[in-house]
Amino acid sequence: MQIAKVRGTVVSTQKDPSLRGVKLLLLQLVDEEGRILSEYEVAADIVGAGVDEWVLVSRGSAARQILGNEQRPIDAAVVAIIDTVHVEDRLIYSKKNQYR
Template sequence: MILGEVLGSIWATQKEEGMEHLKLLIVQPTDWNGKRLSHPIVAADRIGAGKGERVLISRGSPAKMILNKQSPVDAVIVAIVDSFEVNEG
């Protein structure tokens, strides 16, 4: 899974079969400290994440298992992060 921050939304009125009723969000992968790790990715969201929230993303075949194996989606938001604890040392 990937930790990230939601940057915004994508609106697409025409979508491939299997993507109906999916909200698409732009998510910036980050480390636990909020440092950007790579380029932003687009992830499907069924749980209601919003701009500025930290989320967990599943990618690849696990993401397809969450939705529909025929869906062309390769990244899905699976959780909104309320808090986390990191012990440095």
């Protein structure tokens, strides 16, 4: 999985019928030091992530292992909202500090 920051949303009316009601978030990938990368992903969200939160994104067939997504033509999904990222003894990210 990759660490990503929720940046925005993508809205579509004309789409594969199975995508109705699926929230699509625009995520920007984050490196292991917490820097925003230029790579992005549009991912289906079922965990209710909000803008600026850090999340884990799964790509490929993993995105369809989520209840309800099994037959959707999606190749990326938010699978977790991140509380903390530790690299060795350093706290790289904490959701609590972020929103304090």
